[in-house]
Amino acid sequence: MVAAESAEAQPVLEARGISKGFGSVTALENVDFEAYPREIVALLGDNGAGKSTLIKILSGALRPDTGTIKLHGREVEFHGPRDARSNGIETVYQDLALAPDLDVASNLFLGRELLLPGVLGRLGFVNQRAMRQQAQEHLLGLSVKLSSARQTVDTLSGGQRQSVAVARTVLWGKDIVILDEPTAALGVAQAAMVLQLMQRVRDRGATVIFISHNMPHVFEVADRMIVLRTGRRVGTLLPAANMDQAVSLMTGAVSAHSGDAAAQAP
Numbered sequence: 001m002v003a004a005e006s007a008e009a010q011p012v013l014e015a016r017g018i019s020k021g022f023g024s025v026t027a028l029e030n031v032d033f034e035a036y037p038r039e040i041v042a043l044l045g046d047n048g049a050g051k052s053t054l055i056k057i058l059s060g061a062l063r064p065d066t067g068t069i070k071l072h073g074r075e076v077e078f079h080g081p082r083d084a085r086s087n088g089i090e091t092v093y094q095d096l097a098l099a100p101d102l103d104v105a106s107n108l109f110l111g112r113e114l115l116l117p118g119v120l121g122r123l124g125f126v127n128q129r130a131m132r133q134q135a136q137e138h139l140l141g142l143s144v145k146l147s148s149a150r151q152t153v154d155t156l157s158g159g160q161r162q163s164v165a166v167a168r169t170v171l172w173g174k175d176i177v178i179l180d181e182p183t184a185a186l187g188v189a190q191a192a193m194v195l196q197l198m199q200r201v202r203d204r205g206a207t208v209i210f211i212s213h214n215m216p217h218v219f220e221v222a223d224r225m226i227v228l229r230t231g232r233r234v235g236t237l238l239p240a241a242n243m244d245q246a247v248s249l250m251t252g253a254v255s256a257h258s259g260d261a262a263a264q265a266p
């Protein structure tokens with residue numbers, strides 16, 4: 001979907017008036033956020049702008065001090081990440097929660113293991129074969145290239161690890177995938193691999209919320225960009241904008257004005 005059309009569609013996820021403080025620090029102040037079906041929406045902002053705090057609130061890891069969240073138009077309150085997950089929101093946090101000594105298949109099914117049929121399953125025996133087969137099929141479907149789903153995660157490259165983490169969210173996330181700085185620690189080729197994967201996930205119909213301070217990465221894949229500065233939403237950019245506009249918004253050199261085709265007021 002092109003972002004200009006999204007005004008017509010109903011957001012899958014919508015937050016209004018979100019504020020969050022940590023002691024004397026105001027991390028977010030009256031922030032609105034919306035994400036539409038089948039789009040990659042980026043959250044842009046300098047370090048400390050409030051990006052991670054906002055996605056922690058959207059993914060149930062933090063409770064906002066004020067504000068409301070709507071999912072598919074219905075108001076929700078998440079009492080933890082599990083709550084958000086069971087509502088179809090999967091998150092890859094900056095520090096990946098993969099188990100390095102387990103193989104890829106086990107990581108994809110971590111916490112949701114397939115059990116053997118019958119009494120063995122009731123005794124908690126997992127069905128490794130079924131998990132490996134489904135893992136291979138899933139990774140193949142997303143064009144994630146690994147030599148085998150039996151590889152342990154600690155033998156993978158950074159890009160492959162990130163891809164496994166993203167593939168895992170897609171396997172379980174029905175509607176919304178949130179990625180916090182998924183390309184931050186990656187080289188050029190590995191980052192390209194993860195960016196392509198994000199586009200595939202979007203093209204399958206999911207919403208991808210992409211947090212990054214890497215401007216070229218954001219401009220390469222984002223359908224829309226929401227810019228935060230010191231805890232406030234300061235503008236929305238479309239891909240037709242240029243990076244100078246984004247930097248200006250992020251640093252406060254200029255403010256967005258609605259006369260600009262590519263930049264909109266918050």
Ligand SMILES: Nc1ncnc2c1ncn2[C@@H]1O[C@H](COP(=O)(O)OP(=O)(O)O)[C@@H](O)[C@H]1O
Nearest residue numbers: 022025027045046047048049050051052053054
């Ligand atoms: N748990 C916390 N305790 C105290 N301050 C925090 C905490 N989390 C974030 N902050 C502060 O809130 C502000 C926003 O942080 P954060 O959301 O991590 O920004 P970003 O992800 O954009 O770099 C920063 O000033 C940060 O220091």
Ligand SMILES: [Mg+2]
Nearest residue numbers: 051052053094
């Ligand atoms: Mg952060």
